[in-house]
Amino acid sequence: MGAQIVEASALRHVYGDRPALNGLSFTVVEGDVYGILGPNGCGKSTLFRILCTLEKPQQGKASVTGLDVATGGMRLRGEIGVVFQNGSLDRRLTVRENLVAQGHLQGISGKPLNGRVDELLAEFNLEDRAKDETRTLSGGLKRKVEIAKAIIHRPRVLLLDEASTGLDPSARREMWAALKRLRESTPVTILFTTHLMDEAENATRLLLISHGRAVAEDSPERLKSLVGGDVVRFESSNPDFAAGLKERFGVGTQEAGGFVSVETPAGHRFIADAFEAFPGQIVSASLHRPTLEDVFFKLAGERLAGSEAAGA
Numbered sequence: 426m427g428a429q430i431v432e433a434s435a436l437r438h439v440y441g442d443r444p445a446l447n448g449l450s451f452t453v454v455e456g457d458v459y460g461i462l463g464p465n466g467c468g469k470s471t472l473f474r475i476l477c478t479l480e481k482p483q484q485g486k487a488s489v490t491g492l493d494v495a496t497g498g499m500r501l502r503g504e505i506g507v508v509f510q511n512g513s514l515d516r517r518l519t520v521r522e523n524l525v526a527q528g529h530l531q532g533i534s535g536k537p538l539n540g541r542v543d544e545l546l547a548e549f550n551l552e553d554r555a556k557d558e559t560r561t562l563s564g565g566l567k568r569k570v571e572i573a574k575a576i577i578h579r580p581r582v583l584l585l586d587e588a589s590t591g592l593d594p595s596a597r598r599e600m601w602a603a604l605k606r607l608r609e610s611t612p613v614t615i616l617f618t619t620h621l622m623d624e625a626e627n628a629t630r631l632l633l634i635s636h637g638r639a640v641a642e643d644s645p646e647r648l649k650s651l652v653g654g655d656v657v658r659f660e661s662s663n664p665d666f667a668a669g670l671k672e673r674f675g676v677g678t679q680e681a682g683g684f685v686s687v688e689t690p691a692g693h694r695f696i697a698d699a700f701e702a703f704p705g706q707i708v709s710a711s712l713h714r715p716t717l718e719d720v721f722f723k724l725a726g727e728r729l730a731g732s733e734a735a736g737a
């Protein structure tokens with residue numbers, strides 16, 4: 426186990442009278458790929474801005490590499506690399522020029538900078554695109570340049586806020602392959618936020634947050650083991666369907682987005698029994714192994730992506 430490198434303690438941050446963070450605490454250990462998973466509006470970007478010193482916490486404390494975010498200022502910024510939700514590349518500059526410009530911002534120049542840029546181009550397989558303007562790159566390649574840019578000064582912590590937003594699944598995989606290679610070659614700690622359960626699977630440790638509060642924290646595998654057996658999801662025309670299932674089979678049910686979910690050791694049998702018990706009331710039924718979405722739903726009582734999960 427490494428040392429603690431990011432710490433948040435009872436963070437609370439309110440916009441108007443709505444808390445974006447509501448007593449959030451967690452610890453990231455050096456070398457972690459620490460994921461923060463929660464639906465839109467749960468406070469991820471607010472937390473992110475606090476960790477990278479763009480916003481001061483109203484209550485509570487946070488530190489990165491032992492430096493308090495409220496007072497660590499420039500020194501703290503030197504220890505972190507940041508990839509924001511919206512890209513920060515200059516589209517008219519080439520890949521190399523973007524990296525060089527960032528190096529200058531970080532106070533690196535001359536030979537050391539050129540050497541570092543070469544190293545990053547090699548590390549991220551970008552050598553053959555070095556002279557292309559970044560506007561000509563695919564979404565996945567742009568993200569790789571963003572990451573290279575963020576780590577030009579060799580930060581100890583790399584922070585990514587919904588960095589794969591807008592990427593298709595293959596570009597997202599490409600981004601994560603690059604991050605994993607980076608982690609093998611460099612002792613960097615990664616902290617990332619996402620509302621996508623598939624992306625959250627990349628975490629070595631994962632924090633689930635809902636309404637600005639921690640819901641659970643563990644490895645993705647162990648979190649999924651909190652949901653036993655199969656998950657069956659019903660869509661029914663009967664608004665009292667969940668109550669009916671409970672009464673008839675004595676099972677716990679969860680409702681959201683027009684669906685009723687049940688955890689059960691033998692899903693296929695349960696589906697057959699339910700169809701028999703409630704003829705004509707079931708519009709659809711599906712069966713799957715527990716996902717992080719199921720875990721989140723079980724623990725937080727809400728879905729990660731409302732409209733998607735509702736099948737809208």
Ligand SMILES: Nc1ncnc2c1ncn2[C@@H]1O[C@H](COP(=O)(O)OP(=O)(O)O)[C@@H](O)[C@H]1O
Binds near residue numbers: 441468
């Ligand atoms: N600058 C702001 N002014 C007012 N409300 C904000 C501001 N930033 C975020 N919020 C609100 O705070 C909550 C958390 O937002 P945010 O941290 O962006 O969550 P996430 O990144 O998880 O979507 C949301 O309800 C959002 O509308």
Ligand SMILES: [Mg+2]
Binds near residue numbers: 469470471510587
């Ligand atoms: Mg956000």
